[in-house]
Amino acid sequence: MNRMQSELSTATIGRRRANPEALAAKRQARRRQLIDATIDCISRKGIVDTTVPDIARSADMAVGSITQYFDGKDALFTATLAHMSTEFEAAWRADIAAVPENDAAARLRAFLISYFRPDLCQRRKVSVWFAFWSEVRARPKYRAVCAAADAVHDVTLRDLCAAVIAEGGYAGLDATRCAKTLAALSQGLWLELLTGTDGLSREELATHVLLGLTSLFPRHAAHFAA
Structure with a gap:
């Protein structure tokens, strides 16, 4: 040289x-x-x-x-799942933060509508979510990532439901059960995007989750209007 x-x-x-x-x-x-x-x-x-x-x-x-x-394929796959989980959490946190803290129904609506954001509700990404979920039982690393993300998601959704229940005086409604119902509905609508034959748009899928909100909390129907 x-x-x-x-x-x-x-x-x-x-x-x-x-x-x-x-x-x-x-x-x-x-x-x-x-x-x-x-x-x-x-x-x-x-x-x-x-x-x-x-x-x-x-x-x-x-x-x-x-x-x-x-460090290998498994590490890359685990990092991919962690990235998607972080991306989803950042989205719903941002959407909630954009709503005043004293508007419980609007905050709950914002949380659930975040499932249908254009950057998240894509056949490409939804198919990957279901692919990972199908492997969770057999792969402890995937299970750990999902468990951590689900814990934050579920507690936040439960607390949002509890605030609406208290605000509307919905006697007999359990916040945890409402949260599980709404999460199952939202994820089921993701599955509809992936496998459904009707070709529903993101906006139409979001309308279905708003119907679910109105069914649970009818006194807040005006807050959940599409």
């Missing part, structure tokens, strides 16, 4: 050392690229049939380079 090459090499190393934030951002972007490719592959082929070469091709990366970012 001549002097000029040596100086250029030293300068390059110096820049890399001087910009750890840039390196971290680049690494994070590559990890996200692989997660997005994993979502695409699972949505098309399912979990069992999705291979590392499939993901590498989708991400336009070399197969061997994946190990620089994830």
